Amino acid sequence: MIDVKHLTKYYGRTLAVDDISFHIDAGSVVGFLGPNGAGKSTTLRILTCFMPATSGSATIAGYDVFKQSLQIRGMVGYMPENVPLYPEMRVREYLMFRAALRGMKSKQRSLAVDRAAEKCWLVKPEDMMRRRIDQLSRGYRQRVGLADCLLHDPKVLVLDEPTIGLDPAQVREMRNLIRSLGEEHTVILSSHILAEVEQLCGKLIIISGGKIVAQGTPDELRRQVSGPSRVIVELRGGQAEQMAKAVADVDGVRDVQHSRAGNWTRLTVQGAEDADLRQDVADLVAAKGYHLRELRREIGSLEDFFVQMTYEQITRD
Amino acid sequence: MRKVLILAKRELSAYFYSPMAYVIAALFLLMVGVIFLWGVRVPFLKIELEPVFRSGAESTLRPLFDVLAYGLAVVVPLLTMRLVAEEFRSGTIETLMTAPVTDAAVILGKFLGAFVMYLFLLVATGIFFTLVVVFGKPDWGVAGMGYLGMVLLGGAYISVGLFASTLTRHQLVAGLIGIAILAFFTSGLYLVVLTVPAEYAQSVAKLNMITYFADFSRGVFDTRGLVFFLTVTAFFLFISVKVLESRRWR
Known part of the structure; x- marks a missing residue:
């Protein structure tokens, strides 16, 4: 048309x-x-x-x-x-x-x-x-x-x-x-x-x-917006690097980054597109006996995307 | 052509919806009435005009028309300043120009609307002419030519005023530009004639609208005048269309 x-x-x-x-x-x-x-x-x-x-x-x-x-x-x-x-x-x-x-x-x-x-x-x-x-x-x-x-x-x-x-x-x-x-x-x-x-x-x-x-x-x-799916995990009970490594070994995980959140360690887990890694991560945490405080899948909102897109454009100019 | 009439009709009704038309008509008729009954006397400009309507005077509106030729150079731009400028100011130009009408139809429609409004004003001067008819024996030829001259002159003035209105989005500016152009073509040229070298003076003098109008008001039908006024009208309408089109390339 x-x-x-x-x-x-x-x-x-x-x-x-x-x-x-x-x-x-x-x-x-x-x-x-x-x-x-x-x-x-x-x-x-x-x-x-x-x-x-x-x-x-x-x-x-x-x-x-x-x-x-x-x-x-x-x-x-x-x-x-x-x-x-x-x-x-x-x-x-x-x-x-x-x-x-x-x-x-x-x-x-x-x-x-x-x-x-x-x-x-x-x-x-x-x-x-x-x-x-x-x-x-x-x-x-x-x-x-x-x-x-x-x-x-x-x-x-x-x-x-x-x-x-x-x-x-x-x-x-x-x-x-x-x-x-x-x-x-x-x-x-x-x-x-x-x-x-x-x-x-x-x-x-x-x-x-x-x-x-x-x-x-x-x-x-x-x-x-969301791109490859992301899972945010907050846990403790081990060395941050160790825990990150353990999670990274889970099937389907592409990348793990860790940061501190008070006494807890926050892991940002990147998976393949459309994958939902929550179950796998939860199983691992249970098997290792870590303490788990938060486990969520992050989906970017269109709002974020819009703001990010238009903001990027403006700052680039 | 039908769309030209539709646009003209809207333009004409817009005059009557706003107080502007009434104010201008009142001013115009007041001016005519004063000249007709009392004459004009401005000593320091050496203007001295006996009342048109007095015993012993020739029974014609001619002296009145001769003054009006100048007066209209101010009145007409006030009448036309709104035409296009207001469309730009209010943004209605956008709905107008995205409707299936050509730029030429828009200009012609607006011209026609203002022209009919002007004819109303002219018809209103018939009151004074009636008085002349009742109290005297007018020369109908002179009267007819006088009115024809007024119609032709008005057309030319309106096209100039319309052109001025396409130049800006401010009505007042449009009005002032219109008055300035008309002042030049009526009075200003006398000064130009005095200052340019003699060999050009004659050609410059030929651009003066008043000289052509004077023939008509004397009762002489001169095709040069007819052609001159029609050409001026067509020329200013043409450049108005071009200015309106140029908006697209700015």
Whole structure:
């Protein structure tokens, strides 16, 4: 559905997006994740034909973003960050205007507006569609912006920070809405909040400093995080080196490191991928008669990974 | 073309949603009314204009139009400064330019919206013309040419103001740039003519919008004036589109 190859964007001399490539399948919900200023918005703006890239190529459903921009704009719904709207217009009037801009005939327009308004829960309270946009709360503005994107039933929805500035209840609503939209549309959204993207998206693309630092399903990423499995053991009852050596001899153990933790010795045991060494280590400890205080398998959280990835990138620059 | 009309309609309604249009219309009509009934006298600038509406005067709006040609150089940029600058300031440019509309359609739509607004103002001066008709015997040819001149002049002014509005995200700056450009093309050129070498003076003088307008207000239809105003309008619309496009390469 969406193919991006070696996309690079300079703002003047500032490099905003640095040679990124990715592919998005039709019908998936994809999250762009990255700290502020990572290049998420820039990438989305290029995909929605708001600005061209400095180099590289991007296609949506086979149309080139640079050369066939009008076709792309006709089938993409884009909600920019902070949802800019004309403050003096009324909700219905605004949506009718947007539908007309999308080339809909007047009958069809009215239907499309009603349908989108219903999807985005703009029909309650009853006078909502007649209110002036500058009198709406943040949550309702966001819904108007989203309804605008849905008017023409786009194949691709691009939402830049769709939940920023919403209160927790609204965030949950917006999430449910996006999830339900993901059933019919290809959705790309950006966020700097991991938990949100992790719940919503089938695929994550983590961007930092204009580069893609990791991409994949949340599970794939999680596996990358933990890497080979690790077991942490704290025990006493022998010389630290001896105990480390004994544990190292257990089948499947690749590496053991020891450190002191008060009167106890802490061993960090590296095993093969996916291996769970807890049972083997426990058996050994029992056989040797050591005292055991702690035995746990460590799985890195995606959070750690995200922070580590983006932090590494920042410190490298 | 349909999208141009849709954009023009939104632009026009935006004028009436904001107090700006009413304030400008009130100012404009006040200006017209003062000139019409009392005339203008600014001794230190040696401007002395009898009231347009007085017994014994020719029954025409011509002196009024001649002053308005200068006055509009200030009023029109106030009317157009919002057009594109505000889209940039509020960020709506992003939703606008990611909808399936071309840059040219956006510029034309905005031009048309402002132009219709301007025509409303012009129609409102009909009140004064009615008075002239009731109390005198106007020369309809002069009146018609006067209004045609005002329409053409307005189109050119609006395209300049629109161009100024594409240059910045600050309305006020856009307004000032517009006024500056128009001041140059109306009054400033008189000074330029005096300072450039004689062989260029004539060509420079030909750029002055007022000289072409003066023909119309005298009741003379001159195709040079027609071509001049249409060219100026087209030229500024064209560079407005180019400036809007250039945003993509910055």
